[in-house]
Amino acid sequence: MIATAFFVSVSLLLGAAGAISKHPLVLLVAIDGFGFDYLDRGLTPVIQRLKENGSSARYMYNAFPTVTAPNFFTISTGLHPEVHGVIGNRAFNENHVCLWQNEDMDQLFHYDDRVIPLWTLNELSGEDRYSATLGWPSSEYDYRNHPIAHNDLNRIENSSEKIDQTIRWFLDDDKPTNLAFLYFGQLDAMGHKYGPNSAEVNSTLQEVDVTINYLLTELVKYNLRDKMNIIILSDHGMLEVPKENLIDFRDWLKNDSYKACGESPYWQIKIEPGHEQEVYNKLKDEANKLGTFAVYRKEEIPERWHVKHTKRQADLLLVAKPNYGFYDAVQFEGDHGYDPDADIRVRPLFIASGPAFKEKCVIEPFNNLDIFPLVSKMLHLKEPLIKPNGTITFIKDILKNP
Numbered sequence: 001m002i003a004t005a006f007f008v009s010v011s012l013l014l015g016a017a018g019a020i021s022k023h024p025l026v027l028l029v030a031i032d033g034f035g036f037d038y039l040d041r042g043l044t045p046v047i048q049r050l051k052e053n054g055s056s057a058r059y060m061y062n063a064f065p066t067v068t069a070p071n072f073f074t075i076s077t078g079l080h081p082e083v084h085g086v087i088g089n090r091a092f093n094e095n096h097v098c099l100w101q102n103e104d105m106d107q108l109f110h111y112d113d114r115v116i117p118l119w120t121l122n123e124l125s126g127e128d129r130y131s132a133t134l135g136w137p138s139s140e141y142d143y144r145n146h147p148i149a150h151n152d153l154n155r156i157e158n159s160s161e162k163i164d165q166t167i168r169w170f171l172d173d174d175k176p177t178n179l180a181f182l183y184f185g186q187l188d189a190m191g192h193k194y195g196p197n198s199a200e201v202n203s204t205l206q207e208v209d210v211t212i213n214y215l216l217t218e219l220v221k222y223n224l225r226d227k228m229n230i231i232i233l234s235d236h237g238m239l240e241v242p243k244e245n246l247i248d249f250r251d252w253l254k255n256d257s258y259k260a261c262g263e264s265p266y267w268q269i270k271i272e273p274g275h276e277q278e279v280y281n282k283l284k285d286e287a288n289k290l291g292t293f294a295v296y297r298k299e300e301i302p303e304r305w306h307v308k309h310t311k312r313q314a315d316l317l318l319v320a321k322p323n324y325g326f327y328d329a330v331q332f333e334g335d336h337g338y339d340p341d342a343d344i345r346v347r348p349l350f351i352a353s354g355p356a357f358k359e360k361c362v363i364e365p366f367n368n369l370d371i372f373p374l375v376s377k378m379l380h381l382k383e384p385l386i387k388p389n390g391t392i393t394f395i396k397d398i399l400k401n402p
């Protein structure tokens with residue numbers, strides 16, 4: 001009783017001190033590397049309950065390559081990788097400079113200045129809309145030179161501190177947030193280091209569940225739970241990669257005949273002039289012989305991947321088959337990035353819970369591109385300059401008022 005009275009008075013105090021936005025409140029929570037099938041392990045009862053009581057799909061269709069930067073940028077822009085330009089965690093720019101080091105990342109996310117993520121569009125839609133981001137990949141940069149109201153550039157590491165900060169921004173006196181992006185990266189790190197079926201991944205899953213429980217508890221404490229529309233999602237799952245399944249294409253090619261940019265399980269190859277046939281033939285021979293990876297000329301890349309129609313795609317693209325990897329995965333037990341249609345375990349989870357969403361609602365799997373039109377509709381945002389590749393058609397069935 002004492003504890004309850006204390007929490008009520010704290011929430012009243014903070015409620016009085018902190019203004020809440022007049023707009024609907026939306027919080028996207030990204031759990032990097034959370035394959036939809038992890039839920040079946042029975043280690044995440046809080047997330048499971050949210051799923052059962054809220055709206056969900058068994059999984060989302062994610063973008064190729066099934067890695068972090070392309071997928072979170074697809075979610076936040078509603079555009080295919082070939083349109084927003086982030087065709088890998090690492091990718092060539094149009095001059096065949098490989099963008100991957102910290103100083104290049106700004107450039108990686110600024111392929112076309114018309115492309116803006118939801119947090120920027122929210123603020124450009126005016127009427128006291130304020131955004132907040134905490135570690136969401138690509139959120140550390142400004143788009144159209146517009147710094148958003150709340151950006152955790154100090155990179156808070158601790159999960160509960162991230163949540164505390166997010167809630168403070170929703171209750172900010174000056175600029176109360178109506179749209180926040182919260183990111184947790186630990187599960188992906190453990191999946192790479194120890195593999196998806198490891199004890200370490202299982203214990204991290206339990207920690208993630210505790211973190212989500214803390215988020216829900218704090219929202220109740222600050223009187224925000226019944227106002228907050230929470231979307232919990234991920235970018236991809238994780239597959240095991242045994243060491244004997246690693247492929248070293250460097251052994252087959254002359255050093256000066258090509259430049260490579262990427263990371264397991266996908267690499268772009270730019271062929272130096274005069275070596276076109278030699279490089280392609282050698283890689284193609286090895287691919288045919290081993291059957292563990294595929295080589296595509298730019299024009300042969302499958303359309304459904306949407307990474308082909310961009311100046312950033314180079315001459316060749318190498319893609320390993322599921323459970324295989326390239327030489328750089330040598331320190332990994334788990335990897336991802338494969339063709340999303342080649343193995344269902346690379347697909348990510350999607351759960352929505354809050355006043356705008358239906359309860360106990362399950363919809364068919366949809367593209368992660370569709371999150372952008374969903375959030376745009378919920379917050380009545382302006383039209384973006386580039387028409388989204390996603391659609392509201394399927395995902396709108398989770399809304400109480402579609």
Ligand SMILES: [Zn+2]
Nearest residue numbers: 033068188192
């Ligand atoms: Zn990863």
